[in-house]
Structure formats: C-alpha cells, structure tokens
Amino acid sequence: MTKNRMKQLGPLLFVLGLLISSSGCVNNDILLPLPSSDPLNSRLTNSKPLPRSALRYLNGVYKVISTSQRGHTLFGDRIAVKQVDKRISFFCSNQYYFSLQTGIVDSLAILEGFWRAELGTQQGRAVMSLRSDFASHSLDSLVIDGTWTGDKPNDTNRFTLQYLNPLADSNDHFLIVDHHGGSNGAGLPYEENSLNGIRYTQYAGANAIELDVQITADHIPVLFHDANLSTNLVKGEFAVGPLVNYKLSELRALCTLTDGSPIPTLQEALDVIDTETDYKAVWLDIKDSSGVAPTLPIEIAFLAKEKAAGRRIDVWAGLPSSDHITAYLNDPLHTQAPSLCELTPADVSNVNAAVWGPRWTVGDLVNQAKGVRSQGRKVIYWTLDKPEFIIPFIKAGALDGILTDHPATVGYYFYTR
Amino acid sequence: MLVLLALELTGNCVSAQISKAFPRLAVDSLHHIIDTLPQPEIPGIFCPRNPEPGETVFALNLNVTIAPRDVVRDEIRQIPELGLAMRLGLPHHFGLGARLNSNYVANQLSIIPSWSYSFGSLSFGAYTSASLWLGFAGFTGFNTFAMGFSNAPGITWGFQADDFLVSASVEAITNYWHYTQFGGNVVHRQIAEFEGEAFTFAVEQDAFGNQRINWGLRLEYTTPGYQLWLAFSDTRKRSLTPSFFFGIIL
Numbered sequence: 001m002t003k004n005r006m007k008q009l010g011p012l013l014f015v016l017g018l019l020i021s022s023s024g025c026v027n028n029d030i031l032l033p034l035p036s037s038d039p040l041n042s043r044l045t046n047s048k049p050l051p052r053s054a055l056r057y058l059n060g061v062y063k064v065i066s067t068s069q070r071g072h073t074l075f076g077d078r079i080a081v082k083q084v085d086k087r088i089s090f091f092c093s094n095q096y097y098f099s100l101q102t103g104i105v106d107s108l109a110i111l112e113g114f115w116r117a118e119l120g121t122q123q124g125r126a127v128m129s130l131r132s133d134f135a136s137h138s139l140d141s142l143v144i145d146g147t148w149t150g151d152k153p154n155d156t157n158r159f160t161l162q163y164l165n166p167l168a169d170s171n172d173h174f175l176i177v178d179h180h181g182g183s184n185g186a187g188l189p190y191e192e193n194s195l196n197g198i199r200y201t202q203y204a205g206a207n208a209i210e211l212d213v214q215i216t217a218d219h220i221p222v223l224f225h226d227a228n229l230s231t232n233l234v235k236g237e238f239a240v241g242p243l244v245n246y247k248l249s250e251l252r253a254l255c256t257l258t259d260g261s262p263i264p265t266l267q268e269a270l271d272v273i274d275t276e277t278d279y280k281a282v283w284l285d286i287k288d289s290s291g292v293a294p295t296l297p298i299e300i301a302f303l304a305k306e307k308a309a310g311r312r313i314d315v316w317a318g319l320p321s322s323d324h325i326t327a328y329l330n331d332p333l334h335t336q337a338p339s340l341c342e343l344t345p346a347d348v349s350n351v352n353a354a355v356w357g358p359r360w361t362v363g364d365l366v367n368q369a370k371g372v373r374s375q376g377r378k379v380i381y382w383t384l385d386k387p388e389f390i391i392p393f394i395k396a397g398a399l400d401g402i403l404t405d406h407p408a409t410v411g412y413y414f415y416t417r
Numbered sequence: 418m419l420v421l422l423a424l425e426l427t428g429n430c431v432s433a434q435i436s437k438a439f440p441r442l443a444v445d446s447l448h449h450i451i452d453t454l455p456q457p458e459i460p461g462i463f464c465p466r467n468p469e470p471g472e473t474v475f476a477l478n479l480n481v482t483i484a485p486r487d488v489v490r491d492e493i494r495q496i497p498e499l500g501l502a503m504r505l506g507l508p509h510h511f512g513l514g515a516r517l518n519s520n521y522v523a524n525q526l527s528i529i530p531s532w533s534y535s536f537g538s539l540s541f542g543a544y545t546s547a548s549l550w551l552g553f554a555g556f557t558g559f560n561t562f563a564m565g566f567s568n569a570p571g572i573t574w575g576f577q578a579d580d581f582l583v584s585a586s587v588e589a590i591t592n593y594w595h596y597t598q599f600g601g602n603v604v605h606r607q608i609a610e611f612e613g614e615a616f617t618f619a620v621e622q623d624a625f626g627n628q629r630i631n632w633g634l635r636l637e638y639t640t641p642g643y644q645l646w647l648a649f650s651d652t653r654k655r656s657l658t659p660s661f662f663f664g665i666i667l
Contacts (some may be wrong), residue, residue, distance in 0.1 A: 036639065073475075119480065119653050120654075121578055225490065232486050313519075358558075359559065360599065361558060361560065361561045361599050361601010361649075362558060362561075363560055363599050363601050364600060364601070364602060365600065384652045385649065385650075385651045386649065388604040388606065389649070392604065404653075406651070
C-alpha cells in the first residue's frame with residue numbers, strides 16, 4: 001500500500017464503519033427461559049382448583065414478616081398481592097414479581113410458581129400456602145407462608161406474608177398497559193408482540209395491552225413494531241426491508257419472530273386476548289396512518305363480538321399524528337371505532353377520542369388531564385418505566401392508566417400507594 | 418492527581434532503576450536504542466503524549482454514535498455530534514484537556530487532566546475525564562431537561578510511525594449524579610453507578626496536503642450513556658455502542 005493510499009484510509013474507514021454499524025449488527029436482547037418446574041414434585045399435582053372469587057379475596061398489601069436478608073433486599077418489606085386470571089401475582093418494591101399457580105390440596109391452598117426480575121436475569125421458584133378456608137376468616141388474620149429459592153442449590157429461603165390493607169384498586173379501574181404487545185420488558189422469555197407475550201404479560205402486572213400494528217402488502221394488520229424486517233427482529237435470512245412489501249403468506253414462509261413464533265395477525269392477537277386473558281383494554285398503536293383503514297373493521301368486529309357475549313374489553317385505535325387523525329376521520333367507520341389520541345386535548349375533543357395519551361415527558365399536566373376526564377374520557381400517560389418517574393405521576397393523580405415496559409413496577413407503586 | 422504525580426516521579430526514576438537491575442552494558446544498549454528512536458514531535462489530540470509546556474492543540478470533530486436498537490428502538494439509530502477538543506501542555510509531562518461534544522439535545526463538557534511519558538516513538542498516558550452533560554428537549558411531546566456528572570479514569574498507549582500517531586485507550590466510566598426535569602416535575606439521584614468501559618482507537622495523520630486529521634472508533638460497553646438520555650432507558654444491561662469520529666487538527 002502506498003503512503004498516499006494509506007492517507008485516504010481514515011476517511012474511507014470512517015464511512016465504511018458507519019455503513020456497517022447502521023445495518024444494525026448489535027442485538028443485546030436476552031430471552032431468558034422461565035425457571036423450570038418439576039411436575040413430579042409439584043404440590044399442585046392432583047390439586048382442586050381455587051375459585052377466582054376466593055383468589056380475589058387474597059388481593060391486598062402484605063407485610064413481609066419473615067424472610068432472609070436477601071429476600072428483604074430483593075423483594076422489599078411490602079408486597080402487593082393480586083389475583084390475575086387463575087393465578088396470584090406478587091408485585092415487589094424492587095422491580096421483582098411472582099407469578100403463582102393455585103390449587104387446593106387437602107386443607108391447604110397452594111400457591112406455586114416462579115419469581116423473576118423485570119430488569120436483569122435473577123429468578124427462582126416459590127411455593128406458598130395458607131389454610132384453604134381463608135376466605136371465611138377475617139383479612140387481618142391472613143398469613144401466607146412458604147419458601148422461595150434462588151438460582152443456587154440449597155438456596156431456600158423462608159417467606160411469610162401478613163395482610164396489611166386493601167390494594168388501592170382491586171377492580172382494575174386503573175389501567176397498567178403493557179408496552180409493545182407483551183414486551184420482554186416484563187422479563188418474560190417471549191418476543192414482543194407475540195401471542196405468548198400477550199398471554200403471559202398479564203401475570204407480570206398488566207391489565208391492558210398495547211399492540212403495535214403494521215400492515216402487510218395484502219392489507220392485513222399484523223403485530224410488529226418496526227417498519228422494517230431485520231435480523232434483530234426476525235429469524236429468516238430472506239426477510240429484510242419494509243414489512244409492507246410482504247404478503248402475510250410470504251412473512252409466514254420466510255421468517256419467525258426471534259423466539260421462533262410466527263408474526264401474529266391482529267385478529268389472532270385479539271382472539272387470544274378474548275379467550276385467554278383478563279385484559280380490560282387494548283391500545284392499537286397503528287404505526288403508519290395507512291394502517292388505520294384496514295384496522296378499524298377488525299376493531300369494530302371485535303367490540304361487537306364482546307358486546308354480544310356480554311363482556312367488555314375496550315379497544316382503541318391509536319392516533320399518534322395528524323395524518324392518523326385525517327385517515328381516521330375520513331373513514332366512514334370511525335364513528336363506531338373508539339380511538340386514543342396522543343396529540344392535544346383539543347385534538348382529543350375534535351376526534352371525540354375515548355382516551356388522551358400524552359407523553360410523560362411533558363410533565364404531569366394535571367389541570368389539562370382533569371379537563372379531559374371531566375368530558376368522560378380517560379387519560380393514559382406513556383411510556384413510564386423508572387420508579388423515580390412513575391411515582392410523581394401516581395402522586396399527582398388525574399390519570400386512568402400508565403403505559404409501561406414494567407407492569408409489575410407500576411403495579412407495586414400504584415396498588416401500595 | 419496524586420496518582421499522576423506518583424507516575425511522574427516513577428518515570429523520572431526509570432533510568433536509575435534500570436541501572437541498578439541490569440549490567441552497565443545492557444543499560445547502555447537500551448539507552449542507545451531509545452535514543453535512536455525518532456522522538457515524537459507532532460502534536461495530537463488522542464495520542465498519549467502531552468504537548469510541550471504552554472503549547473496547545475485544537476481539533477474539530479464530527480462524531481456519529483450508533484445507538485443500540487434495544488435502547489432507542491428504530492426511532493433514531495445514528496446520533497451525530499460536533500466535537501471541539503483542546504489540549505494544553507504543562508510542565509513535568511502533565512497536560513490539561515477539554516472536550517465539548519454537542520448536538521444541542523445532548524451535550525457533554527469534559528475536563529481531562531493527564532500525565533504522559535514517552536520512550537522514543539512509544540508513549541503512555543494516564544488521565545481522568547470528568548464530565549458534565551446537559552440534555553435539552555423542548556420539541557413536540559417533550560418539555561424535558563436533564564443533566565448528570567460522570568468520571569472516567571483511563572490509560573492510553575500510542576506510537577508514532579512517520580507522520581502517523583496511533584493510539585489506543587481504555588477507560589472505566591462511573592456516573593455520580595443525575596437530574597431530570599419534566600414539565601413541573603423534578604427528580605434527581607446522587608449515587609455512584611459503574612456504567613461500563615470504553616475503548617478508543619485513534620489515528621492522527623497528514624491528509625489532503627499538510628492538513629492533520631484524526632479518525633477512529635470508540636466502543637462503549639456500558640449502560641446507556643449521555644447521548645441516549647432522551648430514550649429514558651432503564652436497562653441495566655450493558656450494550657455495545659460504537660462511535661465513529663473524524664476531524665481536523667486546527
């Protein structure tokens with residue numbers, strides 16, 4: 001190499017490096033499997049189911065009266081206990097949660113499952129129990145006793161909880177909306193916007209869910225966050241570039257999400273929400289305004305089906321931009337499709353949105369939120385993840401929900417406030 | 418600074434220590450080899466060797482940071498910054514540097530005291546980079562201001578070949594303080610958190626005639642740094658964040 005050529009190397013390497021790294025070669029996502037259970041040693045084998053009404057009786061804030069020092073460090077001194085579907089979840093102060101399956105064995109109610117960090121990789125198993133007729137005794141005498149295990153052999157720790165007071169909201173009026181369709185921000189081993197993510201995020205604290213909606217070349221709404229397919233997001237070497245260039249059949253043939261599951265359609269996701277979850281609301285984050293028209297009929301059909309079945313799950317078409325608002329108002333179906341507007345309170349009124357969804361980064365906006373709520377609309381801030389930012393919003397009030405990557409964290413601070 | 422002073426004193430004693438440890442002939446040979454190596458005289462911004470006392474070097478750079486996807490999603494992957502760097506030589510191989518990296522939304526001012534020692538074409542340096550960063554976001558959907566303080570002690574090696582100054586450095590970054598204002602809300606934290614490590618490879622050379630240029634790569638393996646403050650990521654995972662820089666020595 002001549003000296004002159006050498007001297008041109010610097011600028012060339014600078015440009016080359018930019019091109020290579022811009023292609024997105026760095027992926028740090030970890031999909032850590034849940035701690036495995038041993039069915040042979042499960043105390044729930046041959047157990048009778050606990051009715052949901054009994055499980056709901058356990059809802060409350062509990063004091064940790066006995067555990068190891070590490071247990072106090074990990075889980076704190078107070079825990080929010082909440083029934084979710086047929087399970088019980090614990091939401092802890094330091095961004096940990098428990099998801100426990102339930103059953104009755106002899107005279108004991110058994111709670112058995114796993115605990116997990118929302119941030120990081122710490123996790124383990126837990127087995128708790130209490131007398132099976134707990135619902136016929138006063139709440140003040142309620143004690144849940146058992147053990148949790150860490151990731152090392154023989155790392156078994158006592159764990160005893162005593163009822164303190166009711167949850168701030170046992171009836172799911174306050175919406176904890178999970179970001180990105182069951183994101184792995186809750187520490188789950190499932191890819192965001194996957195059916196398993198939707199199924200399991202409720203146990204991590206979400207009682208509502210946001211789904212990212214993109215549109216395929218054959219106008220089918222599917223769940224996917226980014227506009228482009230890339231190796232960071234999907235497995236499939238021939239699936240690259242804009243998702244909108246692919247028909248659904250091509251997406252299914254060419255790639256899966258990184259956890260191996262197919263990219264779900266919006267219809268498939270709503271079917272899972274309807275039949276397998278306790279979610280109270282669904283926020284459809286329609287990523288491009290061209291996706292409004294194909295999404296509204298699916299939203300309307302779902303709401304009609306719920307109404308016919310005597311159930312209520314709110315579904316809102318997300319309107320994050322003025323282009324979305326124009327597409328929404330130009331669609332004759334919009335009067336039947338409730339929406340969530342992210343722009344100003346004036347825009348919320350103009351489109352008659354059911355929900356105002358401001359960014360949290362503008363502050364708590366209590367006065368404007370009160371005005372919007374006085375019109376019978378909800379206010380849901382997005383996207384709050386850190387406790388230090390979540391707490392001021394919960395203290396300020398005048399809100400109906402929070403969109404978050406960490407539903408257990410929001411759950412802890414809201415239910416124990 | 419005490420550490421740097423100790424290194425300076427140690428450096429002055431190197432010859433004496435070598436004399437004690439090795440036979441006279443070997444020491445003479447070593448001194449002869451060192452003396453015949455070309456002495457680096459070209460000033461640089463990244464090379465370990467500090468400028469002569471009272472001498473200054475300035476550089477203007479373009480830095481482009483490639484943000485990890487799991488922090489910023491697909492929203493903004495490339496974060497450009499303008500960088501202004503200065504070095505002032507002080508007596509006894511000490512130096513004082515200052516760097517300002519800015520794109521208005523994220524800005525960092527660093528003060529970098531350093532000490533260096535040269536063996537012919539080879540040089541070694543130790544420094545600490547104390548940084549105050551400020552972030553402003555007043556556009557649609559944001560009414561946010563943030564700032565923080567970090568410190569990054571590091572060591573650096575370099576050598577000169579012809580008009581090329583090649584250097585490599587490693588530093589450990591610790592955050593000490595973080596303040597965020599959003600609307601009328603304020604939160605702040607005062608806690609020492611180890612953020613991770615950074616590795617920098619830099620080349621300073623002649624190009625485009627007699628113009629001195631610098632270019633290189635900085636790899637941070639850290640929790641999200643100041644350039645990514647607006648993502649408000651709470652991840653405790655460290656991500657590999659590359660930054661490319663290219664600039665001219667003024």
